[in-house]
Amino acid sequence: MAKKTGIWIFRILLFVGTIVSLYFVPWPIVKVWIAPLPDSVQEQINKAEGYEFDGIIVCINKKGNQTELYTSGYKNKEKKIPANHNALFKIACVSKLYNALAVTKLVSIGKLSLEKTLSDYLPELKNRIEYADKITLRMLVKHRSGIPNYKDTYMYWANPKETADENLALVLDKQANFKPDEDYEYSNYAERPGRGAKEQLENYLSMK
Template structure:
């Protein structure tokens, strides 16, 4: 067979495969991807609501420019309150960045050691968590411990645990997913244990330490450890497809405004949240941006190094198949492209 015929056949196969793949990609995602890029971030947020999100909030901090805040949709659809750019939001796993900075500061001061083990810090877990004697604090921070993830328990989000003891009970005695340090596997149990370790070492709740050493120096007054510490009317409503009720009353950890998260991400990446050798320690153990998900809430904290830009995006609708998670990733990229295009046109 000559080269020309081979190329034609290969091209035909690729086109056929591409067309076939469209039948397996939800049209909702395809539509969001192929629509013409709007002229403004606000238009893109309005479009996100058209795609099915009940509410969206975005904060943009671009170097050399004033920060900008955007909102679309509902703050509370039952009472028809429009989305508020300064709403409090459940930031979910973005909180791990604050935990990692707190650990860094405690390591720098000599109160914690990255190379001490789970058995050193929580000896009562020996025999309950496999490899406790060899799982170091460093491995837990980096999600390389092999400890099973308690939020992977069947139907966890239908009846989430409320205490450290209840969460730990879901994985105690279970075999490790892999030997410590051999793989990476995202695991909320790691940070459940890290928070317990910090509480024990400090002798008080570690969020108080986060307030004193991170939030207060940065002037972040709209970041809280729990929904129980805020005015519930300030919290953006969250919705999960197939579940009829507002999820804002559920306590899933830290709450913050997009602006507060944005200022923290800026400080994390430019180093102003650190002192002495802390930045070097942090860079060796964890990342500088993060996403978050709990029922009703998707959050994204992104730093774009090439343009020195921070973008925080909150979406208030989740779904069982995570279609909205994939959709929000598409929208995040479009928001960045809009801002970058606008900057290039100036």
């Protein structure tokens, strides 16, 4: 009797677990994956609004330096302004890829060094960011600095900050999450200094 009861409990738990797991399935992506391919790129991106995108721009580079541009949706949905080839959209954390590329280009022409530290470039942060004299540019790009992620601040999303300086203030004089290069942790601050720090870095580069 006890064995049968255990089997039924197991079956019920398995059924409940299956139902719960279905909640976390990214159904819009599944729908796109199983849907038949459209006859054209434009036909595909015309479905963007159905995928809950406000607007979309697709650029296709072909052999021979041929470029094709396609748009769909709005660049300003509230004002019903259609997207165009020059429309600007927020790309959020995708910007980190561009930041990393910009850093490597500056390194390649000798403007920056991956082995120099945060305090080398921004001495104003030396006593405000723990291990600033040991955190190298390489560690920053690789998210191995240990600098806390300001968006992890308690109740951050209840009152998001408006400026880079406000975000910077959230991690100043705080204990590092780990010693430089001893661990990995995603950090928005690692590639987004405050306005004052940014201006100082730009001035430093202009003098090189």
